[in-house]
Amino acid sequence: MAKLFLSLSFLLLFHGCLAFQQQNECQIQRINAVEPRERIESEAGFTEFFDSNDQQFQCAGVEVIRHQIQPQGLLLPSYTNAPILFYVEQGNGYQGMMLPGCPETYEESQQQFQGRQGGQSLQDRHQKIQEFHQGDMVAIPSGAAHWIYNNGQDDLVLIVLLDSTNFANQLDQYHRRFFLAGNSQQGQQQQGRQQQQGRQQRSWGRRQQGQSQEAGSNNIFQGFDVEVLAEAFNVDRETAEMLRCEDDRRGHIVRVERGLQVVSPSMRRQEQWQGQQGGRGRGRDNGFEETICSMKVRANIDDVSQADVYNPEAGHCNHLNSFKLPILRLLQLSAERGVLHRNAIMAPHWIMNAHNIIYVTNGNMRMQIVNHEGQAVFDDQIQERQLVVVPQNFAVVKQAGEQGCRWIAFRTNDNAMINTLAGKTSAIRALPVDVLTNAYQMSREEAQRLKYNRDETVMFSPGSMSSRGRPPRD
Known part of the structure; x- marks a missing residue:
């Protein structure tokens, strides 16, 4: 009984101290204008990080990063434990978001497929792709896998907010990015910077201090057994090994040499369709007409x-x-x-x-x-x-x-x-x-x-x- 009492007392003391610490995160005596502190380079761009250990970010419970993606650059598919809101400061691009249970509504017609069979092309289908432009604000729910591609002539610049203390994040107070492809070891080896004492180290998903630089936070398929992957996808071992991207040194933003080929309507057709809709139902949300699969994720704020x-x-x-x-x-x-x-x-x-x-x-x-x-x-x-x-x-x-x-x-x-x-x-x-x-x-x-x-x-x-x-x- 005495041991149980001591354990409960320690638990209450721990939670009390934690609550006190959280309540004092906004006891700020001085705020400074800050710039990005870290950069991770890739083949076709880079990502800059603001210091999330800064007191003002700890108070707000958010993290901010800045992507700069070169023309024909692809930010590899990934998902995070925190919701994302990003602003398109410069450029144009595509954004794909894969939501569980939503249908693959974009597909090549049979006629297009037959016309391309001579070139050994296979018919493709996928979920809806969003096209965004300078001045757009784009929302991504926590845990939703997504990718971003620069289809313009200029660098694509995105200012990204991650709400790491959002109710949707049940891991910890920091954001973690889980890549579905690529190998971020190269960026980590270039980085090699340590955070303050008692803090974790930054490199696309934090890892504890003391681990080797080669440990890396790579794509999630590297943690699975090759035989299990081959069985799960019903593919041969060689294809399963390619999912692990162990020899890929391009970083988290890669160059698409011949441009990205996706199923997407032209902008003119989209504008004509939007004009035909007229604005019916605009601003109305009754929980039936707009599901998570059809919900708008983009709006221009400029x-x-x-x-x-x-x-x-x-x-x-x-x-x-x-x-x-x-x-x-x-x-x-x-x-x-x-x-x-x-x-x-x-x-x-x-x-x-x-x-x-x-x-x-x-x-x-x-x-x-x-x-x-x-x-x-x-x-x-x-x-x-x-x-x-x-x-x-x-x-x-x-x-x-x-x-x-x-x-x-x-x-x-x-x-x-x-x-x-x-x-x-x-x-x-x-x-x-x-x-x-x-x-x-x-x-x-x-x-x-x-x-x-x-x-x-x-x-x-x-x-x-x-x-x-x-x-x-x-």
Whole structure:
């Protein structure tokens, strides 16, 4: 009984310490603008990693990586233990996602097959393939195998968020990538970098310190017996050994020499079909019309005509949430595309129900972030290709530099809500004048100016002030 009591006491103490540690992950005294810390090279591109051990990433429970894929480059099929949301910063491409139980609805016609028999080609069929373009946001559920191919003329650049502490991840607080093909040993040997004491080492699926560099995290077929693979796929031993890719040194992004041949409708046919649909059912989600097999996984977030906030003198914002892209409800993620013109200001605000991960794609801006103690935990310029995490409820204000600023923001809630401190719809505007007078020890006239002197809503033009005429009475 005494042993049982001691065991239970230790267990409770352990869980209590763990809970205390988790609760203090966002006790941040200083936030820094960060850049990628690590890079894994491959035959046809590379992947850069932001340091997930940084305190701000630990607070938000997310990881961020950046893929740069050369023309005709293929990111090998893989799946992760965390949901993915990626933004297409540059280029075009294909993305295939293999979902269990979904039919292979893309197939070559019998006529095409007969016409190609002379060339020893076999008929192909596969699940639906998505084509994406610059400005698109693409969602991938946890555990869904996927691949990405650059079919354009320029490098394909993807900014990828992995929500590693999402409820869908039951392994640990980090993301792990399970490759179905390839051999990442080459990238690991080039990398060879150690994380901080007590941390695990990064290389496409973390492995513990102390293991040899040659141990590698290769494709999952390398862990299976060749005879078992041959039996499972009903193929000969030689074919089964090819699944293991033991002699493949191309890395995780490989070059497709003659271009990727897949069954896919032309863009013109897709646009004609979408035009015929007209928009029927757009925005409706009744759980029957849209299953996981037919669910939209892509939406463009760069289209200024679809802006949710627009001020021609200041800039605009596009918000992507689960009302616009229902699959985000499954992922519990959303996004924002923001544009500020030269010296324009985004109203001081806080996100009520989500962490905000901000990555600058063009230009620069000054940001100030304030915690619950009224301390500025960040007051600096954030430049192109830098990233900052704004924890939930921390107040933030942004002002673009001389070149203006564009950014993409990922948020850890499918319907993130913003509350502003200044402007027409702000918390200060909603307070009675007498509350302001007594709270800030100011005259009634000063309180009225505080409430009504800024008549814009979210984005403020530089140096502009609303009319200084007599404010309306409360």
